[in-house]
Amino acid sequence: xxxxxxxxxxxxxxxxxxxxxxxxxxxxxxxxxxxxxxxxxxxxxxxxxxxxxxxxxxxxxxxxxxxxxxxxxxxxxxxxxxxxxxxxxxxxxxxxxxxxxxxxxxxxxxxxxxxx
Amino acid sequence: xxxxxxxxxxxxxxxxxxxxxxxxxxxxxxxxxxxxxxxxxxxxxxxxxxxxxxxxxxxxxxxxxxxxxxxxxxxxxxxxxxxxxxxxxxxxxxxxxxxxxxxxxxxxxxxxxxxx
DNA sequence: CTCATCTACAACCATGTGGTTGTACGTTAG
DNA sequence: CTAACGTACAACCACATGGTTGTAGATGAG
Numbered sequence: 027x028x029x030x031x032x033x034x035x036x037x038x039x040x041x042x043x044x045x046x047x048x049x050x051x052x053x054x055x056x057x058x059x060x061x062x063x064x065x066x067x068x069x070x071x072x073x074x075x076x077x078x079x080x081x082x083x084x085x086x087x088x089x090x091x092x093x094x095x096x097x098x099x100x101x102x103x104x105x106x107x108x109x110x111x112x113x114x115x116x117x118x119x120x121x122x123x124x125x126x127x128x129x130x131x132x133x134x135x136x137x138x139x140x141x142x
Numbered sequence: 143x144x145x146x147x148x149x150x151x152x153x154x155x156x157x158x159x160x161x162x163x164x165x166x167x168x169x170x171x172x173x174x175x176x177x178x179x180x181x182x183x184x185x186x187x188x189x190x191x192x193x194x195x196x197x198x199x200x201x202x203x204x205x206x207x208x209x210x211x212x213x214x215x216x217x218x219x220x221x222x223x224x225x226x227x228x229x230x231x232x233x234x235x236x237x238x239x240x241x242x243x244x245x246x247x248x249x250x251x252x253x254x255x256x257x258x
Numbered sequence: 259c260t261c262a263t264c265t266a267c268a269a270c271c272a273t274g275t276g277g278t279t280g281t282a283c284g285t286t287a288g
Numbered sequence: 289c290t291a292a293c294g295t296a297c298a299a300c301c302a303c304a305t306g307g308t309t310g311t312a313g314a315t316g317a318g
Contacts, residue, residue: 034163035163037163037166038163040161041157041158041160041161042157042158042161044157044160044161044231045154045155045156045157045158045160045161046275046276047150047151047153048276050153053234054234054237057234057238057241058237059241062294062295063294063295064293064294064295072277072278073277073278073279074294074295075277075278075279075280075296075297076277076278078295078296079275079277080276083276096285096286097284097286097293097294097295098285098293099294099296103238105235105238108231108234108235108238111231112228112231112232112235115160115224115227115228115231116228118170118173118224119221119224119225119228121170121173122173122219122221122224125173125174125175158305162305162306178264178265180263180264180265188306188307189307189308189309190264190265191267191307191308191309191310192306192307192308194265194266194267195305195306195307196306199306212315212316213264213265213314213315213316214263214264214265214315215265215266
């Protein structure tokens with residue numbers, strides 16, 4: 027199972043980062059092409075500082091890193107974290123599938139053992 | 143693209159629900175087998191009411207529904223929400239892949255147009 | 259019936275979150 | 289050099305979150 031080498035707190039931060047529309051939007055923009063923090067901020071009806079904070083949350087979740095380019099700070103997505111989160115959810119679905127299999131096995135056995 | 147028929151707020155709640163270790167644990171237990179709220183609460187070093195609240199958060203995210211069985215309330219996982227969340231993350235990864243493809247296309251064209 | 263169990267919910271508290279404004283500092287354009 | 293730009297960060301505010309205790313209502317066991 028292994029649930030990835032992430033600690034609970036790291037996973038908390040990861041999903042926390044996804045749990046805001048603005049942050050998901052920032053993420054998509056940064057996925058599509060390169061953006062500076064102020065380049066991102068231009069798209070939202072909130073202060074630069076607010077966007078800066080959102081980027082910081084994405085950073086803390088290791089979803090994003092900033093790279094200095096002249097006086098700008100380019101936001102780049104770190105794909106690994108995205109994959110990890112996705113795999114976690116896949117594992118949950120796998121657990122469900124195992125349960126379903128287990129139950130149908132039991133039903134199959136019971137039918138074999140005591141057929142009505 | 144469609145990003146699923148979920149509203150932003152619903153997606154917020156979905157990821158918010160995942161953003162807590164206790165809730166993820168509850169989810170796994172409920173995925174593995176049937177649990178009442180108090181059955182779940184027995185496993186955690188916190189009050190029954192706290193666990194009740196966590197279940198409520200999972201409910202609000204549509205990850206879980208409660209089903210009355212006698213005096214107990216059985217927590218069942220609603221798999222759809224799990225799948226939706228996973229698909230969202232997959233879409234983000236797809237966006238990234240498209241970008242990579244686009245860039246390598248451009249590089250290929252440039253090489254074809256003006257080979258050094 | 260009576261009592262223990264399971265649940266629901268309100269009130270409260272500390273801390274976190276998402277937003278603001280203001281100030282300061284490095285960097286680039288003119 | 290100077291002005292404008294991009295960033296960083298602190299202080300503040302309203303509200304959400306994760307926890308607590310306490311009270312009360314259904315339901316099942318004996």
